[in-house]
Amino acid sequence: AQKITQTQPGMFVQEKEAVTLDCTYDTSDQSYGLFWYKQPSSGEMIFLIYQGSYDEQNATEGRYSLNFQKARKSANLVISASQLGDSAMYFCAMRDTGRRALTFGSGTRLQVQP
Amino acid sequence: DGGITQSPKYLFRKEGQNVTLSCEQNLNHDAMYWYRQDPGQGLRLIYYSQIVNDFQKGDIAEGYSVSREKKESFPLTVTSAQKNPTAFYLCASKGGLNEKLFFGSGTQLSVL
Numbered sequence: 001a002q003k004i005t006q007t008q009p010g011m012f013v014q015e016k017e018a019v020t021l022d023c024t025y026d027t028s029d030q031s032y033g034l035f036w037y038k039q040p041s042s043g044e045m046i047f048l049i050y051q052g053s054y055d056e057q058n059a060t061e062g063r064y065s066l067n068f069q070k071a072r073k074s075a076n077l078v079i080s081a082s083q084l085g086d087s088a089m090y091f092c093a094m095r096d097t098g099r100r101a102l103t104f105g106s107g108t109r110l111q112v113q114p
Numbered sequence: 115d116g117g118i119t120q121s122p123k124y125l126f127r128k129e130g131q132n133v134t135l136s137c138e139q140n141l142n143h144d145a146m147y148w149y150r151q152d153p154g155q156g157l158r159l160i161y162y163s164q165i166v167n168d169f170q171k172g173d174i175a176e177g178y179s180v181s182r183e184k185k186e187s188f189p190l191t192v193t194s195a196q197k198n199p200t201a202f203y204l205c206a207s208k209g210g211l212n213e214k215l216f217f218g219s220g221t222q223l224s225v226l
Contacts (some may be wrong), residue, residue: 035214044217044218047214095213099159101147101159104157107156
């Protein structure tokens with residue numbers, strides 16, 4: 001069975017600083033995909049970034065980058081130049097190959113302070 | 115604009131009552147999903163459907179039922195057998211080669 005672990009229930013960061021949100025995963029699949037979603041207080045889930053297990057480069061999307069370390073089974077999200085609007089819950093997720101669904105971690109609540 | 119519409123935004127259930135949450139998508143996606151989110155926790159898979167007229171149980175299907183009679187629609191019924199239904203329910207869809215899930219805005223279900 002696949003498992004996603006996010007060990008940081010909450011994080012604080014000063015505006016304009018960078019922050020790293022941790023995610024480790026466990027899977028026996030050779031091919032897999034890793035995702036990060038943002039959930040503001042309104043509740044909708046916003047896709048941020050995707051990393052395929054065979055991608056040679058770490059994924060980047062604007063201020064978001066994914067620090068993918070395959071041997072360590074980690075897929076940490078790095079947010080550069082934090083903004084007040086980045087305050088939200090952040091979820092790491094993995095593609096469940098058999099069910100073609102996503103398995104989610106428990107999330108990290110990020111609060112950006114002015 | 116294409117997207118996923120969930121209704122209602124808020125729903126209240128009385129003891130012993132069945133309630134149905136609506137999920138409609140106009141993205142022409144084949145696969146649709148229902149997730150449950152409890153306060154401060156991650157999303158757990160209730161049911162999923164890869165194609166019309168077919169659906170599978172997820173990790174927490176007990177007390178829930180679904181149907182997939184049309185490609186665009188995937189309603190979720192919370193039955194009286196679900197003893198702790200208070201949660202935030204999210205519907206999602208996925209299509210083609212795109213790996214990511216597209217989500218609706220969610221329904222908050224509470225028990226009166």
